[in-house]
Amino acid sequence: MKKLITSLCIALMAMGAEAQDFDQYFEDNTLRIDYILGGDSAHQYIQMEQLYKQPRWAGRRKRLAETYLLGNAQINVFDHATGKLIYVHTFSTLFQEWLNETEATKMSRAFEAAYNIPFPKQPVDIRVTLTDNHNKVCASMTHHVDPKDILIRPIGENGIPHKYIVKSGDIDTCVDLAIVAEGYTQDQMDKFYKDCERAADALFSHEPFKSMKNRFNVVAVASPSVESGPSEPGRGIWHNTGLSAHYDTFYSDRYLTTSKVHRLFDILSGVPFEHIIVLINTPRYGGGGIYNQWMCSSSDHATFKQVLVHEFGHSYAGLADEYNYGDNHVEWYPADTEPWEPNITTLKDFSKKWADLIPAGTPIPTTRNTPGQQNQRPANTQRGGTREDLNKKTQIVGVFEGAGYMANGAYRPAELCRMNVNEVEDFCPVCTRAIIGITDFYTGTEK
């Protein structure tokens, strides 16, 4: 009993210290920082473009200086007077995906980026770093921010209507998810709101989101476009839309994204938000999701629900794709580095991953002749079967070769998962644990 009381006291003391940290260093407003990320495969750079002050702070108020997932990029905020690390934000970028393209060996390009941090009370030094697929820093830039700087532009309500689809609590305590309209004309906003209801239904019909719905707010932001539907460059179709979203990103026909991140944040200046779904008005298959940047999803394809939940797995929980392309065309995950994504491993440092979830006696890597997993076909061909078969392949945890676009040298936790194929609804146990863990982190729930 004494031990329990002592633990409780320590926990309360820790909570008190962290709560005090927020109020000591930050006010209940947001500092939005727009950057330009640029370069080529050999050299990258980071440039600060503009600072904004936005009302309220929707992000976490505890575990402020904690790095939960490394991501491919990090923002570290230091109190200028003491040098103390007071806030960390981690993320990935479309720019870094592009660096893996052949084009990046031939030319330099620039990409927009924007991030929110709590508004500091005193001057801070902000260090932005980009890391490569060896988790090594490849670009870094530090800039000073004085909260009294007269050139920090105040922004707020922008006249774009918004409506809560799910309102579970105050922005202080819930994850705040914004759905932004793209390719919807003013006349199509009734459809947009209905599509947002379908998106929320999709998300909260999947575990573990279903059980955690009361920890989420979902707000629909009805930003109108001049023309309906995204651009489709491969078909010669170009539309004038709010975010210039298009298929054929990096010449991949299904890769539907927007690179107009500054405009996206302008649209969102009227609402407190932490995570973004760009809902794109089209029946054509497509989408994309980048950790702590945005996820894009087409609104009317038959696999809308599955794709939306899959892409949200990327943008919300930093989950990697668990499928592969049958070869090692691009070595996204080099053997000498343990990836930061929670649901993929190179076995370089597997003890930090899901070793604790594997049944005793399971060989690593897991072969298809493992007891309880007989008669399974090679990876990526085992999509058929009864619902019971699919469930079994989703729920039995092992270390299966073939993940992260690579046929060899990268491993996934289950034969099948929502992060692998559209035919299964469920996340594997490792992805499920990751989503719960990061929700605890975002909502400041103690470990």
Ligand SMILES: [Zn+2]
């Ligand atoms: Zn998974």
